Amino acid sequence: MKELIMKKISDSEDICRVTHIEPIVNIASGKSIVMIDSGLGDPCEILTNIGRTNKKAKDEASSRKEIIDRIEQWLSACEKENWFEYYNLARLVSELNDSKLTRQQKEEAQKQ
Numbered sequence: 001m002k003e004l005i006m007k008k009i010s011d012s013e014d015i016c017r018v019t020h021i022e023p024i025v026n027i028a029s030g031k032s033i034v035m036i037d038s039g040l041g042d043p044c045e046i047l048t049n050i051g052r053t054n055k056k057a058k059d060e061a062s063s064r065k066e067i068i069d070r071i072e073q074w075l076s077a078c079e080k081e082n083w084f085e086y087y088n089l090a091r092l093v094s095e096l097n098d099s100k101l102t103r104q105q106k107e108e109a110q111k112q
Contacts, residue, residue, distance in 0.1 A: 001036070001043045001047075002033055002036060002043075004047065005033070005036070005043065005046060005047055005050065006033070008047065008050040008051070008054065009050060011054060012050060012053055012054045012057055015054065015057045015058060015061060016057055018061070019057070019060065019061035019064055019068070020064075020068075021057055021060055021061065021064075
């Protein structure tokens with residue numbers, strides 16, 4: 001039973017982490033195991049509470065999904081924009097170096 005509770009708590013923490021939701025404190029793994037070991041908490045009740053908490057976290061995650069998707073699209077667009085700026089800067093530097101080399105070659109040709 002302890003392993004099942006630990007797995008459910010781990011699942012809940014993963015859901016909270018992925019969706020950027022603050023982890024729920026009342027299902028802390030150490031606290032739950034201590035309550036079971038001491039006989040103060042009913043394992044079935046703790047498991048039910050964890051199940052409710054997981055459902056609540058999943059509902060919150062689904063409501064935030066659209067917002068998270070938009071943020072990820074925006075971050076992707078920012079990354080592409082930065083890449084284009086870097087590419088244009090590198091191209092400009094290359095063109096300036098080429099024109100400098102061409103100018104130097106013309107000057108050497110005129111000296112001869």
